Amino acid sequence: MNGEKGFTYPAALALIIVVSISLMVVQKQWSTMVKREKERELFFRAGQIIDGIESFYKSSSKDSQQYPRSLKLLLKDNRFQGVKRHLRKNYKDPMTKQGEWGIIYDGKGGIKGVFSKSKDEPMKKGNFPKIYKSFEKKKNYYDWKFVYEPKKETAS
Numbered sequence: 001m002n003g004e005k006g007f008t009y010p011a012a013l014a015l016i017i018v019v020s021i022s023l024m025v026v027q028k029q030w031s032t033m034v035k036r037e038k039e040r041e042l043f044f045r046a047g048q049i050i051d052g053i054e055s056f057y058k059s060s061s062k063d064s065q066q067y068p069r070s071l072k073l074l075l076k077d078n079r080f081q082g083v084k085r086h087l088r089k090n091y092k093d094p095m096t097k098q099g100e101w102g103i104i105y106d107g108k109g110g111i112k113g114v115f116s117k118s119k120d121e122p123m124k125k126g127n128f129p130k131i132y133k134s135f136e137k138k139k140n141y142y143d144w145k146f147v148y149e150p151k152k153e154t155a156s
Contacts, residue, residue, distance in 0.1 A: 032123070035123050036123055036124075038094045038095055039095075039122065039123055039124055041094040042093070042094050042095055042116060042141065042144075043132075045091035045092070045093070045094060046091075046114055046115075046116075046144075046146035047146070048087060048088070048091055049071065049074070049087065049091060049101070049114050049146070050113065050114075050146050050147070050148045051086075051087075052074040052086040052087035053067060053068060053074065053086070053111065053112060053113070053148045054148045054150075055074075055086040056068045056073065056074055056077060056086045057148065057150060058150075059077065059079070059080075059084065059086070060079075065150070066108075066110050067106050067108075067110025067111050067112045067148075068086075068110060068111050069109055069110060069111070070111065071087075071090070071101070071103075071111060071114075072090075073086075074086040074087035075087055075089070075090060093114075093116050093117065093118070095116040095117075095118035095120065095141050096116065096117050096118050098117075100117060101114040101115065101116070101117070102114060102115040102116065102117045102142070104145060104147055112147055112148055112149070113145055113146050113147030113148060114146050115141075115142060115143075115144060115145045115146060116141040116142060116144065117142060118140065118141040118142060119140045119141070119142055120140060120141055121139065121140055122135075122138065122140065122141055122144070125137055132144075
């Protein structure tokens, strides 16, 4: 009986240590999964905005094509008789708490793209689709620029 005294306390401490280490590993994996999901959401949301900018641009008359002056114009384009929507909803930047996008202007006051204001380091470093090859080895999300550039039509 004397040999059994004090065994419960060290066993309980060992169990607490094992559970704590396990929880730290799970937390690390969980935060990695959350960050990867946010990255996927960043591509989706920025892609939707770029598609909206492209739609707005292409809806302009051929001789005076222009970018929108604000992202709100993508939600309701007042240039037409009826309601024309180029974007279904106002997508927020998933990488920042404020959800506010950085804006890329065309030099004439029109918006041609967006970027995340997050200075965090991306999980994804390579193997991007062709349109995002410039994202390879960027140091932070801030450097990922989602831009609509109209293709120049060549005379045949």
